[in-house]
Amino acid sequence: MDGRKMTNPLNLRDVKITGNFWKDFMEKVRTQVIPYQWEALNDRIENAEPSFCMKNFRVAAGREEGTHNGCVFQDSDVAKWLEAVAYSLMWHPDAELEATADCAIDDIVAAQQPDGYLNTYYIITDLSRRFTNLKDHHELYCLGHFIEAAVAYYHATGKDKLLNAMIKYVDLVDSLIGAGEGKIHGYPGHEVVEMALIKLYEVTKNEKHLRLAKYFIDERGKQPLFFDLENKKHGNGFHWEKSPFRFAYYQAAEPVREQHPVGHAVRAVYLYSGMADVARETGDPTLIEACERIWNEMTHRQMYVTGAIGSSEHGEAFTYDYDLPNDTVYAETCASIGLAFFAQRMLNLSPKGEYADVLERSLFNGIISGMSADGKSFFYVNPLEVLPEASEKDYLRRHVKVERQKWFGCSCCPPNLARILTSLGSYAYSKNENNFYMHLYIEGDVKIELSNGTLGLSVKTDYPWNGSIAMKITEVPEMPVTVALRVPGWCKKFDVKLDGKAADYTVNDGYVYLNGTFASGTDITLELDMPVLLLESNPRVRENAGKLAVQRGPVIYCLEEADNGKDLHRIYVPADTAFTVEDAPGFFGGAALLSSPGLRLVQSDWDTETLYREANTPEFENISLKWIPYYLWANRGPGEMAVWIRKK
């Protein structure tokens, strides 16, 4: 690990996303999700269970009468909404929305206790019980999300009311939890505060904030196990006591440097993201090594082709290497989002193509599959194979919904989607010294503050439907800079031109490096060859044996019943299939669709009353297959869907 290569994200205000693919998503979040979520937080959705989110704060502040309602982590939904609002304000100023957010922050901060404590569950129920169940009661989780919201809102508006409240709350936590004598030697059951504290540290530069994040990382899983002691001391319940997980559900059975991907997948990737953040700030080689090892074990052995993770509904968790069932899968939207967090941080540790490949894989597939094309309904579980009858009648697949659901009273994925989709600029680019890294190709304008001046770039592209990226340099420092352009792992042939002429470049770890003193107005074009690929799995993945998946650019495709009829399991794809790419601008905001010849196993020689017979030579009929991007599945009513298709 070369410490000098570490990079930082850009200031989000310096990124303008102006067109095409991602702008559509961002606008959906801004115009649909954020307003709808605000109504939900305020219990104004008809026929939906109330969330009690904002009400809890007003009750805690003494501004309203009432009890606490909702989950123990109900506060965090408000924080995630605020964070998304902050990002949205950065690229779309909106005085009304900002005023609404200010009012929300006023209600939130009004609930803060004189000593800094701020969690509605304990304020309303029994303050004397606070910090007695770090394992399950999510106080530090809610704190983490509020820190992230406060930092984002400060960056977006310059307003520091929430930020100061969180600094005060962190002071309290630091006085009660940590290494000192008489303190609680604990850490959160649901991670997130670790990476949040690093965001806070980046603003405050207060070593205390870094130290606390580091404490939570280093203390985790040390013997004797804190959660075990805490259970005994406070008589806390232990839901996973008889599960094979036990404390590993919380990634708390071993010190983090000895861990493998384990337990609840969202918690896991949040922890790994925090580890990578602390590693970047401290340069701790043992922590960097742990991050790299866990990254490899997870993405090389336990990640779906859609960039989803967490293959088991039991504990929403990892199971074991190469266990990637397509139909009983969990693959939570939030886990893919957390994987993107981790990928972004690994990229910041070291700009390697494989980190950006995973980032892109999750973004274009397992993350955005979580939201319907109209932005109004959401998947928590993102299966790679669906049979509606099984979802209805098989207990093992009851969690696999065939249609996206409306926002729920107790909800994580929709606000998590909102905050990642409104802050894509911090994933797309990074920089260090005089180097600029372009990880994702998004139409828009970027300003990069390098150590020797400002680099400006304007990007035009129809990515991911097309592999042409046209960049124009709009502003340059006087000194040489390096522009590193990512060549995705799926791209085997590419071409780089400077003002239409073959460019001089080097290639390293998935990036094309252009070095020099560029003139303003210089055109850089990158042509990525984007053929349709037929993918196979490592044979260790039993569920995909003898099957193929289809990918073009970063987009994974699937077959749906709507286009290809029922019984997708009888469809076979010839190994030498030639695909036709068809631009479909009217297909849910525009997409490239694929068609190909295929085969369907003939069933007409079987009646419904014979289960087994002596094997015959199977008969196949020629059919035409239509493939749609995976993330767009289930936008046309319930039906079968499959990503991995049998190979003929």
Added chain:
Amino acid sequence: MDGRKMTNPLNLRDVKITGNFWKDFMEKVRTQVIPYQWEALNDRIENAEPSFCMKNFRVAAGREEGTHNGCVFQDSDVAKWLEAVAYSLMWHPDAELEATADCAIDDIVAAQQPDGYLNTYYIITDLSRRFTNLKDHHELYCLGHFIEAAVAYYHATGKDKLLNAMIKYVDLVDSLIGAGEGKIHGYPGHEVVEMALIKLYEVTKNEKHLRLAKYFIDERGKQPLFFDLENKKHGNGFHWEKSPFRFAYYQAAEPVREQHPVGHAVRAVYLYSGMADVARETGDPTLIEACERIWNEMTHRQMYVTGAIGSSEHGEAFTYDYDLPNDTVYAETCASIGLAFFAQRMLNLSPKGEYADVLERSLFNGIISGMSADGKSFFYVNPLEVLPEASEKDYLRRHVKVERQKWFGCSCCPPNLARILTSLGSYAYSKNENNFYMHLYIEGDVKIELSNGTLGLSVKTDYPWNGSIAMKITEVPEMPVTVALRVPGWCKKFDVKLDGKAADYTVNDGYVYLNGTFASGTDITLELDMPVLLLESNPRVRENAGKLAVQRGPVIYCLEEADNGKDLHRIYVPADTAFTVEDAPGFFGGAALLSSPGLRLVQSDWDTETLYREANTPEFENISLKWIPYYLWANRGPGEMAVWIRKK
């Protein structure tokens, strides 16, 4: 349905099983299972949880101090043991065992209340609560098993102490439950008493016993639902309230004549067996029709190739047509046993080959797979595909054990295995008027009381390893008789000879009918061609798409890691495979083993750090496969196993 075709089982005392395959199983039960179970019933197994079975009776009788321990249906284990003992005494008299059983019966009957009630749970805990939870508290289930034990013991020994006790208990039940005013209009949550009452009726010829069985069948599932009313009246819990099953778990959501295979599989087949019994006694065409329809729906769409049923662990239940997962399967031993009960009764309703085919399929595969080769340990779940790592780490397969377990404190399958294996004679043969039906081929001597005299037959065979069956007529009536010999569905070519000469016969519905006045000493030989068959599933069974299974005679084969290495999912069987059959007399009591050429997908071009890549042409290596009978799997330590293998 031709009423005249209905048949009756033989008197078990008239069947002597003398050699080879089944005799070994019976001897295992007699010498291992029955003595071990008696120790277990008396809490004398070291390092095992006590069962409290016999102790509960002595406490209920006031012969010992104590409380009730074990499940609410703990009594039934004693009944099943007694039934197995009774059958065993019929073919292997054993004064010591009979004395032990007499003592047990003495303890049991001592617990009977003056009004006839006999259930240790309520006698010990609170008699006033009896019959307040027919849905879940198994009083009628225990009664059913005790009736079956009492009838068997009466047939075996002529002793009627237990029989009279049960007649008295049935009188009580009949006075409290049934159609009359003021009675409980209920039926059992776990069926078995229906078929038991028919066995009792066959002994007593008391119409009351038939009427009560008929009442339980006819009342079941009528609106308003009894279990719903009972729940409300007595404030009973309802475990399945939020499951899609609800009352269908108990086959109690609809009247039986409108039902499809549903809910807990063991309960279901026990109910269907009772329905078929009542149909045979009453000739009710609507009930016969319901039995035939349910039989078809179950065996044509929801039965594993091993004769196992109940594909889901959730509720140990049926799911939906063609849903037959091999790895997350339940396939309880008791459900296969219940399927054999149902098959036997359908055969008695009408001697059709398909009923006997299913009977044989379950007996030779899904039933005896439940017992280890040494008769000392047992499977409840009988998977068709096993990966030890998954059983350990995947919550969905935690119930799939890779090794058979010792008898448990609360146990159903081992005693159920004991009673079916000790009473095979009642499955192998049936008769009516002057017709004798041979459904199974077992070495031994049979005496058949026909309406015009006694037919005696001596059978020699090495079935299932060999398709030759040699029969000698040892005793004949003076009038003509019909001998019907079953030609199994898997047999496409057969030959029948009388004294070495081509016989004159007709074939109907899977049976060869020989009519005539036979001379004593006549030799009948049946040669069943027994090739190795490669089977395919109906394409509607998604889990078996592109896979083959191997069957020879009635025996399903499997691949085990012990013979074929790890990663059975990488093994392919060519469609035109030629098998070699090898007699292995030393292989767990003797078996025909199979070997064949096979292919294994080469994995050496994959490292463990690559999950997906562009599809290559797969490489296969030639290997030699060794197949063992499925029922013998897991006798050589833990390892992978698979029945359905990929087809090349």
